[in-house]
Amino acid sequence: HGHLAVFKHTHHHGFALGDWLIQQRRKARAGLLSAHALQELTLLDPWWNPPWPFAWQRKYHQHRTLHAAGQPLPPELQRWARKQSILWHQLHPHQQALLCTIEIRPEAPSWQGTLPGA
Structure with a gap:
């Protein structure tokens, strides 16, 4: 859909995308997200976090x-x-x-x- 602003309960092909993105945002705020993951998510949606x-x-x-x-x-x-x-x-x-x-x-x-x- 051109963004990663999905609801918590969003699933994509059986994957709990909403919950996973919440976890990634928490990791990013804590400085625990890898540079590669941060780069890839930012490429998908610059405002993902x-x-x-x-x-x-x-x-x-x-x-x-x-x-x-x-x-x-x-x-x-x-x-x-x-x-x-x-x-x-x-x-x-x-x-x-x-x-x-x-x-x-x-x-x-x-x-x-x-x-x-x-």
């Missing part, structure tokens, strides 16, 4: 998949996308770059009250 919460990464891929297919977004993903635009400046720069690829941008500031001198 992002520095932000992995739940965010799954939502991003769900949105990206539907966006690319021109399918409507379920309300949950619409809310997620809106939240990203509101919290834009709290996101990692790489998260911002990923969001731009699916046309999510920072929310334009709204002016409250009156302009000075008006």
